Amino acid sequence: MDDGKPTGPTAKWWSRPSAEGAVPQGSGVPPAGSDEVTAQSPPVADGPSAVADPAPVPAGPAPVPADMAPAPGDAAPAPVDAPPVPADAVPVPPDVAPAPVPVDAAQAPQGRPRPLHEPDAYSTPPYGEPGPWALAPPVQRPTPAHGTPLPPPAHAAPPQVQIPQQPHAQPHHPQPHHQPVPGSQPPPPPQAHAQAPGGPESSQWHRYDPWNAPGPQPLTQYGEPPKRRGLRRAGLVAAGALVLAACVLGGAVGAYIERNGGFTSVELPQADAEAGGRAPDSVAGIAARALPSVVTLHVSGSDEQGTGTGFVLDRQGHILTNNHVVQPASSSGEISVTFSDGQTARAKLVGKDSGYDLAVVKVTGVSGLKPLPLGNSDSVQVGDPVVAIGAPFDLSNTVTSGIISAKQRPITAGGEKGDGSDVSYVDALQTDAPINPGNSGGPLVDTRARVIGINSAIRAADSGTGLTGGQSGSIGLGFAIPINQGKRVAEELINTGKATHPVIGVSLDMEYAGDGAKVGDKGADGGPGVTAGGPGAKAGIKAGDVITEVNGQRVHSGEELIVKIRAHRPGDQLELTLDRGGKERTMKLTLGSADGT
DSSP: OOTTOOOSOOOOGGGOOOTTSOOOTTSSOOOTTOOOOOOOOOOOOSSOOOBOOOBOOOSSSOOOOGGGSOOTTSOOOOOTTSOOOOGGGSOOOTTSOOOOOOOOGGGSOTTOOOOSSOOOTTOOTTOSSSGGGSOOOBOOOOOOOTTOOOOOOSSOOOTTOOOOOOSSOOOBOOOOOOOOOTTOOOOOOOOOOOOOTTOTTOOSSOOOOTTSOOOOOOOOOSSSOOOOHHHHHHHHHHHHHHHHHHHHHHHHHHHHHHHHTSSSOOOOOOOOOOOSOOOTTSHHHHHHHHGGGEEEEEEEESSOEEEEEEEEOSTTOEEEEOHHHHGGGSSSEEEEEEETTSOEEEEEEEEEETTTTEEEEEEOSOOSOOOOOBOOGGGOOTTOEEEEEEOGGGOTTEEEEEEEEEEEEEEEEOOTTSSSTTOEEEEEEEEOSOOOTTOTTOEEEOTTSOEEEEEEEEBOTTSSBOTTTOOSOOOSOEEEEEHHHHHHHHHHHHHHSSOEEEEOSBOBOTTOOSSSEEBOSBOTTSSBSBOTTSHHHHHTOOTTOEEEEETTEEOOSHHHHHHHHHTSOTTOEEEEEEEETTEEEEEEEEOEEEEOO
């Protein structure tokens, strides 16, 4: 067994013990078991020796490295007469290094040689003390920059020796080497000195121990070990990204559920099917009863064509409409009639009158005709609800509703010929039910689906009165010929092919700007202004008289007087109020008759 035997080079003569293994008196080495600590002279090299900064050593016997302690069952340590063990052959931990203690020359053991030189009175280093027993100066090491790598040591330490590291080089007292003494127990392994905060590997530099066996010593960075800030920051970023993704996903899912009502198919609530009937006086009930009797007319002639509306008068196929609707086919043309059920038939013109703006056409070979009942326009009151039916802009079976806005509105329409022969004078019903081009000739019905007027004119924003002039559409000012007047004219057109006009037998000055209708001096044919033997002459009317009232209703112009007269039948008796020379007179007359055009 080589355990415990020295393996290094032979110790120098000045560090050997005596031949008998006894320690001479005055050598400064205490006997075995003593607590006193002495120093053993280190080997002297060619130059000054370097010793690590001394550090405090705990009292007690010097520790022996673990690889030098006797194993269980081995023999006791060698006796005193055993061969001496060189001091430099005992591995010493780097933190426990012997510190030489100066020995007085007078107390040096006898028989030893004198020092190589005498003490220096000036204490000039490294010769402050005599010879090889002088303390080696501490090693001055530069402090490298943080993280600077250091070259490895020139010698390699035995692999079994573990070299603890010191965080900082601090002064300590090295522990002397002790040779095993017979009968004594090997000293315990050395205890590590108290370490500075940061652990044994927190020092940039290792302690230099000239007595320690050379070997590689790992280096560590100076200061505290680095903290894992990068991993912590990455973890925080990942957690934040996960939270953000969860929020976005949750918001998207919530929005989808809110918009789509969940993840299932959407079923919207719906009311059950109801009966198709409506109240008879509702707009739907009125329309349901009136639509089967309303027709759409398409008229074409040699020069023009147009679209209008009409309604069935009787089962023989007579249909009433406006004169300006059938005007393109007056001489030669075609008239086509389309019913609400889509049935189409040819029609021919029965009669027309431009003064009343009314016309009658007749269809043949059509069965199941349903006449539209006629009401009484004299019984209509302002504010009564009404429904207008027609084909505005060729949109068949269009239904609009409104009220009666006014009665007895004097309306003149037409006049394209310039001679006044085509001007119509209507004492009209005004309504706000929307009426547009194409509604002409259609019925204006009351809540019982009875005809009270024939839609004929509108007040357009870009033109005067008339359905043929402007195309801007309804602005809520529509006018209808009262059905009482329409009925009389329709009967005459069906029976005779023409209508009669009531007259008073006078010519009017249409350029008079004053209030009322002035009787002219001359007629249109150059004759007198008052027809001899006519109704006016018989009542006592003279040229220059200004008629201001008819049956108590104020008259403001010649057109308005014509409208008031044509609202009656021939033979009706009227009461006129006139102004003659500043004096007001009242007279009665019976209306005459004249053929219309």
